[in-house]
Amino acid sequence: MSALLAVAGVGKDYAKVETRRGRVRLVWDLLRGRAAAQVFRALDGVDFELQRGASLGVIGENGAGKSTLLKIVAGVIEPTRGSVRVNGRVGALLELGSGFHPEYTGLANIELAAALLGLPPHEIEGKRDEIIAFADIGEHIRQPIKHYSSGMVVRLGFAVATVLKPDVLITDEVLAVGDESFQKKCIAWIERYLEDGGTLLLCSHSMYHIQKLCRVALWLRDGRTERYGPSTDVAQAYLAFHEEKDASARQPLAEAQARAAGVYAIQSLELAPGDRIAQGADLTLSGEVLSPDGRPPAVLVGIARADGTSVYGVATDMDRVVLDEMRGDRYAFSLTLLRLALLPGKYIVRVHALDPEAVRLFDHVERSFVVTGETREFGLVQLPHRWGR
Amino acid sequence: MSDSTSVAAGTASLVAAGSAGRRNRALLRNFFGREIHTRYLGSITGLAWALLHPLALLAVYHFVFTTIFRAGGFQGHSFLLFVAVALWPWLAAQEALQRATVSLAGYAGLIRKVAFPHELVVYASVAATLALQFAGYLAVLLVLALVGEPVRFEGLILAIPLWLVMALAVLGLSLGLAALQVFIRDVEQVLMPTLMILMYLTPILYPLALVPEYLRPWVAANPFGWLVGRLRDCLLDGRLGLEWGDAVALAGALALFFGGRWVFRRLSPQFEDFL
Numbered sequence A: 001m002s003a004l005l006a007v008a009g010v011g012k013d014y015a016k017v018e019t020r021r022g023r024v025r026l027v028w029d030l031l032r033g034r035a036a037a038q039v040f041r042a043l044d045g046v047d048f049e050l051q052r053g054a055s056l057g058v059i060g061e062n063g064a065g066k067s068t069l070l071k072i073v074a075g076v077i078e079p080t081r082g083s084v085r086v087n088g089r090v091g092a093l094l095e096l097g098s099g100f101h102p103e104y105t106g107l108a109n110i111e112l113a114a115a116l117l118g119l120p121p122h123e124i125e126g127k128r129d130e131i132i133a134f135a136d137i138g139e140h141i142r143q144p145i146k147h148y149s150s151g152m153v154v155r156l157g158f159a160v161a162t163v164l165k166p167d168v169l170i171t172d173e174v175l176a177v178g179d180e181s182f183q184k185k186c187i188a189w190i191e192r193y194l195e196d197g198g199t200l201l202l203c204s205h206s207m208y209h210i211q212k213l214c215r216v217a218l219w220l221r222d223g224r225t226e227r228y229g230p231s232t233d234v235a236q237a238y239l240a241f242h243e244e245k246d247a248s249a250r251q252p253l254a255e256a257q258a259r260a261a262g263v264y265a266i267q268s269l270e271l272a273p274g275d276r277i278a279q280g281a282d283l284t285l286s287g288e289v290l291s292p293d294g295r296p297p298a299v300l301v302g303i304a305r306a307d308g309t310s311v312y313g314v315a316t317d318m319d320r321v322v323l324d325e326m327r328g329d330r331y332a333f334s335l336t337l338l339r340l341a342l343l344p345g346k347y348i349v350r351v352h353a354l355d356p357e358a359v360r361l362f363d364h365v366e367r368s369f370v371v372t373g374e375t376r377e378f379g380l381v382q383l384p385h386r387w388g389r
Numbered sequence B: 001m002s003d004s005t006s007v008a009a010g011t012a013s014l015v016a017a018g019s020a021g022r023r024n025r026a027l028l029r030n031f032f033g034r035e036i037h038t039r040y041l042g043s044i045t046g047l048a049w050a051l052l053h054p055l056a057l058l059a060v061y062h063f064v065f066t067t068i069f070r071a072g073g074f075q076g077h078s079f080l081l082f083v084a085v086a087l088w089p090w091l092a093a094q095e096a097l098q099r100a101t102v103s104l105a106g107y108a109g110l111i112r113k114v115a116f117p118h119e120l121v122v123y124a125s126v127a128a129t130l131a132l133q134f135a136g137y138l139a140v141l142l143v144l145a146l147v148g149e150p151v152r153f154e155g156l157i158l159a160i161p162l163w164l165v166m167a168l169a170v171l172g173l174s175l176g177l178a179a180l181q182v183f184i185r186d187v188e189q190v191l192m193p194t195l196m197i198l199m200y201l202t203p204i205l206y207p208l209a210l211v212p213e214y215l216r217p218w219v220a221a222n223p224f225g226w227l228v229g230r231l232r233d234c235l236l237d238g239r240l241g242l243e244w245g246d247a248v249a250l251a252g253a254l255a256l257f258f259g260g261r262w263v264f265r266r267l268s269p270q271f272e273d274f275l
Helices: A020-031 A066-074 A106-116 A121-135 A138-142 A150-164 A180-195 A207-213 A231-249 A255-261 B017-041 B044-068 B079-101 B108-113 B119-146 B153-183 B186-201 B213-220 B223-236 B244-274
Strands: A005-015 A039-050 A055-059 A081-086 A093-095 A168-172 A199-203 A216-221 A224-230 A265-272 A276-278 A283-290 A298-305 A310-315 A330-337 A345-354 A361-372 B005-008
Touching: A005 A066, A005 B244, A020 B153, A020 B244, A039 A066, A039 A081, A039 A216, A039 A224, A055 A066, A055 A207, A055 A231, A066 A168, A066 A199, A066 B108, A106 A121, A106 A138, A106 A150, A106 B017, A121 A150, A150 A180, A180 A199, A180 A207, A199 A207, A207 A231, A216 A231, A224 A231, A265 A345, A265 A361, A283 A345, A298 A330, B017 B119, B044 B079, B044 B119, B079 B119, B079 B153, B079 B186, B079 B223, B108 B244, B119 B153, B119 B244, B153 B186, B153 B223, B153 B244, B213 B223, B223 B244
Parallel strands: A055 A199, A055 A216, A093 A168, A168 A199, A276 A361
Antiparallel strands: A005 A039, A005 A081, A081 B005, A216 A224, A265 A283, A283 A330, A298 A310, A298 A345, A345 A361
């Protein structure tokens, strides 16, 4: 069986227009059937296939071209290059909640969504009650959508999608809406939709959702496919990429730069014995801080798990420690964490430079380290404990 | 798989050709209903205002022209009837153009997110305005007849096709203006005074015969002036014969429509980025 959706070599250029004159110029070019003089390449050479009943996750940073790709798939915009093929019973592709008009009531929006899918009025009649029942938002259905909470909008969107059954459901960051319990419901809805043979194109920043709901994922970076494959692999590669990127972004500030900006800046950070440390060993964090005014700065050290959960933080002023001056406005710090209680896993140490009063945070530097060990305990740290009396 | 659609660069719709027509009709119906509803039925005074505004204008013009200027020579008709027959189509065309020019902005959310022919928005906007204004036109003719003005209702046989020719031309202009407005926001600003000036250059409030001889060909060349003249022919004088000018006008309206649609279709793929 051929794919329900086949995207081949798709690219999209957006006209780059800054001035009013540029707009007039663009209109003139378009009328003559020419491409815009200056373009921004939003998407280039993207390929993927989607089988009926399959689900594809699209990930990438903001501005990577995710929304552009979804719009091309939905037919909202035409690709500048390449082709999109839709096979089989060609139905509409619906972006969840997208067809909603904020001024319309819920009921009117149901009709609009049905019309967008090409349903004649007599068919809408039967479906309306079903959608209202599914959405279950009570009297709000007679209110304009703009008065809805974002959760209610999504709920109505799911109801429309569930009952009207578009061939492909496109959702762009829907799961970022609402509280945790609502998100759980959304996921349950999507899972049921997939179980019923629905086809899903999901765009999300949450790797958890991507891995849970999609078998295959596409990672877009600067408009190009960075990786395409099983969602777990792609999601892990994406997370690893971000870890590295964050780490490289937290390198020490150059001395000249720090002096010019007049900020207290961390100049170096060393981990001893290294970035791999056995559970229960001593970990020493040391380095130098630059003080632009020659007064001894304060230093705050924080430990967090790789996902950002804070574990512990302590500053020099809390322990009434004053840093030693080294040479030329540089102060040394050294902190040893005794018999490291952290359980095996990946952690981040973050050192902040503060002013001598320990009031204002300036520069910070990050390093990641791994705690090794064989243990079946859960959590972040090993708490001193005793069983029995 | 028999019915597969390929969307290469150039073609837009993902909906198969057969169901596309049905879907577009459903959409147009929906947009049209929505336009009528939000414009006139949304507020209690909305519908009344649609009729009151031209009536008030008519009353003011009547006062200024017959009481203050004591103008005469309305081809043997009362000023009220003479102006009402022409003023309504003008106000209808004006309102349709003004609303349609900015209509796409109201559907920005939809245009950015859903694939559908953007023309439908303009069609619905123009259709809603003209339908309501035509209803108002009939109502006013009826009222004028009831107060004893000699309205020739058999003239509607010609007046209705004349309105349709006007609708075609207005639709074409609206398509072009609405598309341009997306890129160049000044269109809306320029349109208003332009229409105002055009109104006074069109023999709506005065007969062509009052225009000085040397200016008359210029004023007569105004297509709207032609429409107004023809409406007076049939509704005031009961002259129902067709003229060569009618064919020229129809051809002109068709050219405007297809020209406007051409401009619209050239520009519409970029709407999503500029709305």
